[in-house]
Amino acid sequence: MDAQQSAALKTFDSLRPRLIRVAYSMLGSVADAEDVVQEAFIRWLRTSHAEIREPGAFLRTTVTRLCLDQLRSARRRRETYIGPWLPDPVLDEEEEEDVTLPLMLALERLSPLERAAFLLHDVFGAAFDEVAATIGRDAAACRQLAARARAHVREARPRFAVDTQRGLAIAQAFFEASRSGDMAALGAMLASDVAMHSDGGGKRPAVVRPIFGSRLVLQLHKALAVLFRKQASKLVGVRVINGLPGFVTREGDGELQTTALEIENERIIGIYVMRNPDKLQHLH
Secondary structure (H helix, E strand, O other), X not given: OOHHHHHHHHHHHHHHHHHHHHHHHHHOOHHHHHHHHHHHHHHHHOOOHHHOOOHHHHHHHHHHHHHHHHHHHHHHHHHOOOOOOOOOOOEOOOOOOOOOHHHHHHHOOOOHHXXXXXXXXXXXXXXXXXXXXXXOOOHHHHHHHHHHHHXXXXXXXXXXXXXXXXXXXXXXXXXXXXXXXXXXXXHHHEEEEEEEEEEOOOOOOOOOOOEEOHHHHHHHHHHHHHHHHHOOOEEEEEEEEOOEEEEEEEOOOOOEEEEEEXXXXXXXEEEEEEOOHHHOHHHO
């Protein structure tokens, strides 16, 4: 490897974590994000670097365009997906995360171009000139795309962000109450309009559609508690998952599971359970 290739590799490696974040935010899949970034790396090595003034912007553009291509086929796959679709769980090392799980679900309702404009500008701080060059629209059109996206996702952004440690304490309490069958303790944690989403992908049992309301969520957990007494659910760790407090468990069938909790005013308003083994492979 000559000096130029070595420098190119060093530059890419320094940008790789952020490029993975861009790709994952666009696609909601860890494996697809890694594939996209690897393809961007191959293209980077074939590029004349002397002509590139801002490697970060160049690679972000490359990754975004590859993601837009992926999204077209991903949408077709989602139409035949069994049960609710949730993004792959990512265990956050940082206490703050700007793309939370509820926001990612809201992004699913946007067009690919709206999604790209919003993420590039509002989340990753790209100027609209760069956004325009990336998605092939003029800057004014990109501003409109981002504004439309902003209006659609406004409700998905937390109004009262829960303190990280407090959120993790609630997650620990939720695990203990749900596994022991303490429905009184569990019910005290839930908002009346709580929603529960569970993604099994047709590979493991999961609710086939979201459940709304504390009464129905408690009914389900009462039934699940009977199963937990027969097959123990073991806590692997309490963690931040896609920007939300939650926990990782190993269930009675030996498979991993993640549960993320959306909390507002000390009450759980959203429960997101990932059971699809294909989406948990990267956690092993």
